[in-house]
Amino acid sequence: xxxxxxxxxxxxxxxxxxxxxxxxxxxxxxxxxxxxxxxxxxxxxxxxxxxxxxxxxxxxxxxxxxxxxxxxxxxxxxxxxxxxxxxxxxxxxxxxxxxxxxxxxxxxxxxxxxxxxxxxxxxxxxxxxxxxxxxxxxxxxxxxxxxxxxxxxxxxxxxxxxxxxxxxxxxxxxxxxxxxxxxxxxxxx
Amino acid sequence: xxxxxxxxxxxxxxxxxxxxxxxxxxxxxxxxxxxxxxxxxxxxxxxxxxxxxxxxxxxxxxxxxxxxxxxxxxxxxxxxxxxxxxxxxxxxxxxxxxxxxxxxxxxxxxxxxxxxxxxxxxxxxxxxxxxxxxxxxxxxxxxxxxxxxxxxxxxxxxxxxxxxxxxxxxxxxxxxxxxxxxxx
Numbered sequence: 074x075x076x077x078x079x080x081x082x083x084x085x086x087x088x089x090x091x092x093x094x095x096x097x098x099x100x101x102x103x104x105x106x107x108x109x110x111x112x113x114x115x116x117x118x119x120x121x122x123x124x125x126x127x128x129x130x131x132x133x134x135x136x137x138x139x140x141x142x143x144x145x146x147x148x149x150x151x152x153x154x155x156x157x158x159x160x161x162x163x164x165x166x167x168x169x170x171x172x173x174x175x176x177x178x179x180x181x182x183x184x185x186x187x188x189x190x191x192x193x194x195x196x197x198x199x200x201x202x203x204x205x206x207x208x209x210x211x212x213x214x215x216x217x218x219x220x221x222x223x224x225x226x227x228x229x230x231x232x233x234x235x236x237x238x239x240x241x242x243x244x245x246x247x248x249x250x251x252x253x254x255x256x257x258x259x260x261x262x
Numbered sequence: 263x264x265x266x267x268x269x270x271x272x273x274x275x276x277x278x279x280x281x282x283x284x285x286x287x288x289x290x291x292x293x294x295x296x297x298x299x300x301x302x303x304x305x306x307x308x309x310x311x312x313x314x315x316x317x318x319x320x321x322x323x324x325x326x327x328x329x330x331x332x333x334x335x336x337x338x339x340x341x342x343x344x345x346x347x348x349x350x351x352x353x354x355x356x357x358x359x360x361x362x363x364x365x366x367x368x369x370x371x372x373x374x375x376x377x378x379x380x381x382x383x384x385x386x387x388x389x390x391x392x393x394x395x396x397x398x399x400x401x402x403x404x405x406x407x408x409x410x411x412x413x414x415x416x417x418x419x420x421x422x423x424x425x426x427x428x429x430x431x432x433x434x435x436x437x438x439x440x441x442x443x444x445x446x
Contacts, residue, residue: 076286077286077287077306077308077309078288078306078308079306080278080282080308080445081281081282081445082278083277084278085278087276091286094286094287094288095284095285095286096285096287096441121287121315121437121439122315122439152398152401152405153405154398154405154406154407156407167403167405169401169402169403196374196376196394198315198316198317198374198375198376198437199316199317199372199374199437202317202372202435202437203370204317204319204370204372204435205368205370205371205372205398207317207371207372207373207374207397207398208374208396209374209376209394209395209396209407211394211409227394227396227407227408227409228396228407229374229396229397229398229407230396230398230405231371231396231398231405233368233370233398235370261315261439261441262287
């Protein structure tokens with residue numbers, strides 16, 4: 074059959090080649106206890122792009138930055154730019170020659186309850202290529218019940234390495250991830 | 263079976279209707295040599311929405327340049343870019359959408375982007391594109407992130423072709439993948 078040039082019709086067989094056009098979840102982690110990081114290793118190189126869906130909260134800080142590191146590389150070759158808005162304010166910040174990149178922010182102990190988590194979606198195009206890896210993330214969180222405390226943001230970060238990404242480590246800048254923080258990793262053919 | 267309302271169980275048959283709810287790759291381009299533009303043509307018309315994802319760099323002498331996107335080879339004053347909710351200006355040739363690193367940026371720097379065109383086959387409504395992108399063009403400064411919406415101010419039928427272009431050429435190694443989701 075010709076799918077995806079046309080729709081699948083009843084009775085048609087989906088071939089392996091066609092199944093290989095589908096994005097798929099590669100990893101899914103839900104923290105059962107507070108932890109310093111979520112580490113996904115042995116990421117296969119057969120996909121074109123990766124994406125992450127993440128929800129996080131700090132176990133100890135009032136708020137904290139959500140950070141991403143590639144291949145366990147802690148050298149200072151990460152560059153990032155973040156922008157976010159709350160209320161009528163718009164703010165931006167950058168990080169140069171850092172040891173990980175900011176991909177979002179998370180609420181913590183200042184939130185009204187332990188149910189407050191951030192949401193973040195991260196896109197990693199051409200993660201296995203021989204170029205420096207640039208990622209884009211969109212995120213939002215609410216660290217307080219007071220007014221002017223709903224944040225919406227976007228970040229971009231570059232890991233200045235030509236190595237294929239085979240490991241992703243999600244953490245907070247200065248505190249532990251809280252129980253029930255979640256990371257799902259998807260591969261896009 | 264009830265999937266996707268419930269998980270697939272062993273021996274459950276997957277129906278055509280269920281297959282037609284999948285996300286699927288429909289085209290991919292990775293440049294082997296520097297190339298002036300990237301064209302995705304003959305886009306299937308059987309899906310609901312399309313998604314572009316890619317990694318790009320320009321050969322232009324600047325540190326960063328804009329990427330223009332054109333639908334259906336129509337280059338009139340149909341584009342209307344609006345960065346981060348701020349009204350943009352009319353453009354006459356394609357739509358200046360997002361920045362990517364260029365020749366003055368450190369070697370191997372490529373920008374990232376993801377774009378969605380909802381309801382791309384509509385013939386009675388104008389089509390919008392939502393683009394999230396980012397790039398780094400230096401080591402002392404020069405990282406940029408943008409969230410942009412673009413409206414193609416045309417009801418001239420479904421989107422059948424998308425062309426990406428920038429100043430000079432796209433660098434070899436640039437890649438764009440087109441995905442579609444959910445049959446109409």
